[in-house]
Amino acid sequence: MSRIRATRLAVYAVASLLAGGLLAGCGDTPSVSDDGSGRVLKKNDDYTVFERADGMRVELRYRSGRGLTERHRKDGDWSAERFVHRTKTEPCQGITVRGKGELVAVIADFAAYCRDGEPPMENVAVVGSGHELADWAAKGTKGGDGWEKIHFGKGSVEFQERWVSGTKTLTWTSGKGFGSQRSQYKPIRAGFLGTWKAEDGSHQLVFTQAGEGQPLLTISTLTGAPCTVEVPVYQVGSTSVEMRGEPRVTRGSKKRLCPPKPLETEYELKQDDGSLTLVDFTSSPRKELMRYERS
Numbered sequence: 001m002s003r004i005r006a007t008r009l010a011v012y013a014v015a016s017l018l019a020g021g022l023l024a025g026c027g028d029t030p031s032v033s034d035d036g037s038g039r040v041l042k043k044n045d046d047y048t049v050f051e052r053a054d055g056m057r058v059e060l061r062y063r064s065g066r067g068l069t070e071r072h073r074k075d076g077d078w079s080a081e082r083f084v085h086r087t088k089t090e091p092c093q094g095i096t097v098r099g100k101g102e103l104v105a106v107i108a109d110f111a112a113y114c115r116d117g118e119p120p121m122e123n124v125a126v127v128g129s130g131h132e133l134a135d136w137a138a139k140g141t142k143g144g145d146g147w148e149k150i151h152f153g154k155g156s157v158e159f160q161e162r163w164v165s166g167t168k169t170l171t172w173t174s175g176k177g178f179g180s181q182r183s184q185y186k187p188i189r190a191g192f193l194g195t196w197k198a199e200d201g202s203h204q205l206v207f208t209q210a211g212e213g214q215p216l217l218t219i220s221t222l223t224g225a226p227c228t229v230e231v232p233v234y235q236v237g238s239t240s241v242e243m244r245g246e247p248r249v250t251r252g253s254k255k256r257l258c259p260p261k262p263l264e265t266e267y268e269l270k271q272d273d274g275s276l277t278l279v280d281f282t283s284s285p286r287k288e289l290m291r292y293e294r295s
Contacts (some may be wrong), residue, residue, distance in 0.1 A: 011074040011145070027194055038098075040105075045093040047060060056132075056133060058097070058128065063083075064090060067087045068085040068108050070082060084136045085124050089111060089122050091110050092146075098150045104128040105151065105157045109123055120144070122187060124172050125141075125147055129170045137172060139170065158172075168181055168184075169182050183214070185213060186234070188234075190272075191271075192269055192276075195294070197292060197293055197294075201222060203219060204220055205218070219251070226253075228252065229250035239263050260289065263280045265280055265289065267279075275291050277289075278292070
């Protein structure tokens with residue numbers, strides 16, 4: 001379970017104790033809400049029992065090597081257990097369940113050896129809807145650390161994951177289901193944007209960004225052997241930009257400073273109308289490798 005989710009559960013448990021909202025016979029202390037969002041009745045690594053504001057209860061459970069199931073009840077017996085997401089990948093620890101009105105939103109994660117400390121490999125977002133919770137939709141994605149936040153809109157649910165360079169969002173809409181996930185990247189400072197020429201005339205830099213897209217750096221040689229590479233960049237602090245991700249060669253082949261060494265170098269711009277410098281931040285003191293002027 002991520003630190004963010006563990007912290008959130010701890011806060012809810014404390015709030016529940018202060019409110020005196022103990023539910024007899026339900027095991028763990030429930031998290032209580034009076035705003036129509038419902039409450040968690042019981043939770044461990046393998047399952048979560050959640051109660052909607054109208055009294056409908058739903059249990060989400062990991063079935064090792066098979067996936068994620070749900071069952072629900074209001075006044076009578078539990079419904080038959082059914083799979084809302086099938087996968088042979090082993091589950092991670094804990095299932096997050098939130099509600100608003102008749103909507104129930106679920107976050108679950110899977111990965112080989114996840115309970116031994118490996119990060120999630122398969123991130124699953126689930127939405128149950130309807131007065132009798134008859135309708136369920138799930139969407140699995142890969143390549144993330146797991147959905148962290150759930151936001152309810154009017155007839156919609158938004159799942160969100162934040163990382164150092166941006167935000168990823170997946171939205172479910174009533175009547176339409178899940179759409180495509182959308183990534184919104186943090187912009188780099190406007191002073192970096194544009195074309196910069198190396199002081200020795202050997203190559204140039206072009207920093208670009210479009211809307212919510214990922215900022216990119218294109219490095220091209222101006223003399224000698226041809227080389228052009230494109231690489232995503234991310235702003236570190238207020239004055240520096242680093243390369244993030246694998247450089248993609250679009251012309252010729254890699255050579256010195258096309259691109260520079262990742263994880264060791266950054267481009268530094270102290271003033272928007274000043275010179276841009278490439279520095280090796282692993283050296284002590286920091287070593288200047290190249291200076292650039294706006295072209």
